[in-house]
Amino acid sequence: MGKQDAGFAAPVRLCVFAATLLGVFLTGGTERTWIIAAMLFLILMAQKAWKQCAGFAVFYGILSLLLYLIRFHGLRMAVFSEFHVFLFWWMTPVFMAAWNLVSTPPGELSAFFARVHAPTGAILGMLVIFRFFPTMRAELRGLRESMHNRGLTGPAQVLRHPGNTFEYILVPMLLRCLQISDQLAVSAAARGIDTPGPRHSYYERKLRARDILAAALYAGGILAFLLTGGIK
Template identity: 30%
Template sequence: MKLDFDFRAKIFILFLDMLLVAFITTDIIVYSMLFMLTIYLILQGYSRKAFKLLVIACIAIMLKILSMGQGITILIPDMFLFMIIRIMIMLMAAQPIIGMPPGEAVAVFKKMNIPNSFALPVTFMLRFIPTVRSEFSNVFSAMRLRGLLSFRHPLKTLEYVLVPIMIRSSKVSDELAASAESRGITYPYNHTCRRDISFNKKDGLLCAIGAAITVLLFIFEKVVIA
């Protein structure tokens, strides 16, 4: 059964994840975080995305172990593998937020009386990222049909990707802004939402479990280092 957590609970989990990624250095804790975040995503119906991110992280971990912390030549240094693993952890924590309907974020921000100067950029970002990702997919499909994807000429291939993406991104941003404005996103009074926006028991439980796990991991980190 898919669980739907409140936007505020997801933000709290992302904040805890950012703290851990910033200060945790022990490998076993990093691996534990990957396992727990995989469960976190599966519970919310992101099984496929969790599997993809976990596979990428596991490949980086295997390369890190095989190279014994020295990296794979100068092409794949250990710092690169270190960053890939932590980026995957961040993406796993952020996926429920990226994948949520922007309307839900707007409703939560309005309910919390968050200023538009903060709420509007976050809302546009939530809608912009999936749209640009879809544009990337369309560009790659078009390039593949025209036979323009080639590793022999990487600079040309990069040009064929970046130019249409930059043009489409500019157009998409204008379309999203016009769409949001037509739906009254800047309307100063009360907004209605067809979703039930409430911070209930399961959201509180998620935050409590997340906070407890974070504290335990920090304690474990200090014990291991000591």
């Protein structure tokens, strides 16, 4: 089974994200949200997203260690407050579920929402929001490589000319945002976004047994989590 086939369908990822929000924000015991994080690690592993799973594990492990040292050994943070450490630790399950949803292929998301007759404006807005961060990350990577080739990323250069460094980053990013917005408009028009008739998609992915099982188990797990830990 390929990497793409290992991923869950869009409805399952939406279910996981919605259930995670309910579990994190409705629970009466915030210190028990590690259970939700553990469930999400299982979701990522089931999709063979090993790189993302490892990254979140390191991030969550560091936060857990800091939180332990703060609570039981009186550690005091120099830059971030103790509240920020707890906030990021508490919100990590939401970050994981959001990444799982954002990483869904845009065509699959739009196809699913088209099948449930969602408004066209809502579909476009959702796709733009979901693809914003991956697109900006790719653009920043290209900009960093371009500045590095021109010798503009050295520590001495940044310290001597911080204003120029900020300008070198801001101006290209603003221009790229304008170009991307034009490209999105042209792409939407070319794909018949204004067509009044019914639209079809290449993505005709149906729910498999593993998709239904994963959604049921995760939703059931969140329900049991809330019932045993109390609801605000």
